[in-house]
Amino acid sequence: MRRPFNRLFSLLGFLVLTLLVAATVYMLGMEHLEGQERDFWSSLEWAAETLTTTGYGNDSHWEHPLMIVFVASVQFFGLMVTLSVVPIVLIPWFESRFEARLPQALPEVDDFVLVYRWGPAVSSLVRNMSEQRIATVILEENESRARWLRDRGHKVVYASLEEGQLDLRGIERCRAIIANGEDHDNAAVIAMARQLSFDGSIYALVDTPKHRRPILLSGADAVYSPMHSLAAGLAAKASDRIAPRVSGVQMIGADVEVGELRIHEDSPMRGKSLTELSVRAGTGATVVGLWTRGQFRAPPDPQAALEAGTIVVALGDARALAKLGELATPLDRSGPLLVIGYGEVGQKLVEMLESVGESVRVLARDHHPRLDVCGDALDPQVLEAAGIVKARVVILAFSADSTALFAATIIRDIAPNLPIIAAVDRAENIERVHRAGADHALSISQVTAQLLGYKLFGEHFAAAEPRMRVFDALAAPFAGLSLSNARLPERTGCTVVAVERRDHGETGETLTQVTSSDVLEEEDILYLCGASDARERFFREFPAAMIE
Template identity: 30%
Template sequence: MRELQNVDGLHPRDLSQRQRLLVVYVLGLVAVVLSYTALYNFGMRAYESRPQSVFRSFQAVLATLTTTGYGADAPWTTPEMNVFLGLVQVTGVVIGFVTLRVLIIPLFERAPLSLDDRLSKKEGHVVVAEYRRDTDLLLDELEARDVGYVLLESDQTEAKRLSDEGYQAIHGDPENPSDLDRASVEEASLLVADAGDRNASIVLTAMEANEGLRTVSFATSPRRNPAFTELGVDRSVAPHALIGRRLAEKATTPVAVDVAGEGDGTEDGGEDAGSVEVRELLVRRGSPLHGVRVGDSPLADRSDLTVVAGWFDGELRLPPSPDDELSPNTVLIVAGPERAIAGATADLSNLRAPREERNERIVVAGNGEGGRAARDAIPDDVAVTTVDSDPDTHPDVVGDVTEPKTLRQAGVGGASALIVTVDDDATALLAVATARSLSADVEILVRVTDAGKESPAFGAGADYVLSIQRACARLVAAEVGGDPVVDPVSRIRLVRADADSFVGESLSSARRDGGCGWTVVGVVRDGTVEMDERTTVEPDDVVVVAGSDDAVREFEGTAEEG
């Protein structure tokens, strides 16, 4: 079904080898029938002295080719016409055999003789050399972004299953140059290697065929990153460590920022600035906002609030695109007066503003690769307590993270956040439920392996969930698509600056023109903060800008140069 859908409306280069064969066959058959019709019509007039309409000639040729008869014109008296009709008969037999092989037999087979026949012509695509996670999730993500790809799968059964479902998958050994050639690696723009210890061999083999090939390699530990860099790998990803670090950043990135001290030179600058605050609004599970684009959400319609940033499955996008969809795993960061934020929280169901006390103490459940990465990413001024059942990982508390006694010993009741990075999803869900029963206030951030466990994790009481499978799939898609994603390293800041470079612009235009990592929140005018996007910036205004540390510093440098 997917194969038939892919044909409609596509350029010929997008057709698979089998689809191109069918097109050539049909066009050739039409050409043969029309040519024979013209020749037969000419022969009946020139040799048999029996002129007739071209339609009668078409019917006679068709009857002969299909062996359903030889037409009402038989017999023919001239040698030329008898030889010609003999050729037509032989052609009909050949066409019958070709039709049987090309159309009839494959129709009753579950797969073509070669999976390669289903591949469309490739250029500038992604070659996925094995994938040890949820392959369907990755390929769906690539197709959703209209990214061309070929998956080279060493498991023949899995390759056939994926191909049967319409994915661009073939069976082969990614270490074999000829199999990489079948995937058109020399025409590819990116190689994704996820074959464990074979990654180095795969990367080196692929780069021999395509020296300009960009490469992404998945590793079990970030300790292998230097080795892959030495091989020429552009990006090496250790999924467990990546998710652990992202959860730690999410738990420790301050969002309540006051801009007093960044003053505009007015005596009441502190009070005015204090009226602009930044808060997180968590889209809870079951929220009616699920599936709504940021630009279509009720928050976008409020003139007294600005959506500064958003966490989307572990990525902080600052500012978010109006086309980004909200999900139960989205945290929007909004700026505006405190009363406006409180009003938005109250008016919109299933939104919750997380507790403001951050960075007090964090408990990390699971001290493996992901837990250590989370611990290392937490700032030094934040107290961290690690918990693990394996004493060899040297946790602060040795014990079962699903036991209330262990979590109490770790102090989860008084912690600002709990990061769960255990390897087993069932254990993670039970740990979340146990922690939630001990504390209604602790912010729980959890890592799961299976994307299907995200919803159960929310049901167990988690506030934020990252799936390794989903995060890896989106990372690959973002890598090939060049998505502008900000990876936070410290905090979100609010600053005030002269309005000189924005005078005459509307706030809507100023926000669109903002650089990656910062956005214009509003303007301070006559002791009040104007945030309506229709507001035009005036010379005496002071603009309020929000962004990450690096982006804000870059903005301030640009403003000073201007």
């Protein structure tokens, strides 16, 4: 608010000084160059008329060249000042006078989440909370950003920590605080909240991991590094050793494997639905999920047409997966993981992958002892030298989203079937990176929203991708029904991947190549695959199926 006033006062002082100088020079010029005396007040009148471009009274003609040049210069200067004053000074001043004042105290709202400082790391979380109708207040120190947030419907408090404007009275109505400012500012805000006897949860996001302990000592319940969280999310997507695509498969039998296949441009599966293809009957493999444009769909819609580039996740024995591989291209499960970019995210990512025994190659532009190849990742020859063709997965860990987008395009052209995982700074760029060729893209905003959403509101709030798991259940509630008539995927989100036939309680044969027409028997044991919420829904719907 002070800035427009400062501009206005500076302008007034400048205009007064200009008038006095122009009037004095004109008075002296008329006397010594034109031979006509003018008093100061007449000269001041001339200066005012000239600078404001309103015209002249008595004086409108001059003889001496220097006088003519001076008068013309003052005229042009006055015109430039007039044209500049309106946009630079007057409009901001009027805006500051008439725009609404930003609140500087916490609103009368109960059970709200206070977010200190807006930024990419918290944008998805705030959006998710708004969608869930959870009251959110953003405490912002930047006035223009505060107004931008208010114009988009957010509850905003504008206050400066350095100038002592921060007023946290009413903090007892807050359910949790998320500190997203500079590390030292986070510590100050957390300490202030604790001094006011706030006993709710406080979570802080830090730029420098070594500041974690001091912020914990300030009163935070937990401190996270968004960069390290992003690296962990990328590592989980890249390595089965960190986060298996489907867990619990071993309970079915040693012969059952998880397969991932890409639907290529010329694939017979492209443009057809799973129902049309009769994948289970034709190959013996069970499709449990589909990766499409970075979204994991489980169970897959059997009527939806399959797109080129979709990654199919299937369960089956080696023969069944080989048959499915005739329809789509199996993803290579051997070879190293190639990490491109070795900044903070890249370094932590490599550390996590190597800690679980993964073979990792690193490519980056800036020299570092850990690099396998040093060069421009946007150069196809450098990518080939780094082993892009032999890699199992490539992870893009650039600091700029535009670089990740361009690199994804180049890599997809060189290696059409190679899985590409990209780190993205801003959540709004995820779709662009997908269109460029990346199979998976994660932003700092996403992983922070998942992490803090889980901490604040539990797993049902966190919008994390589902982790698939195989579990067993009794078939008694479905005895006499075929798999198609039981309609388990539609009713529970779980897919039957195997059936164990028992005779008088004795363990029998496990059928891994089941079809929708197979009829279930009273003593059968079902092996189903689904996310955790699907498993809960299954046993909630059919409690008699639970194995004691």
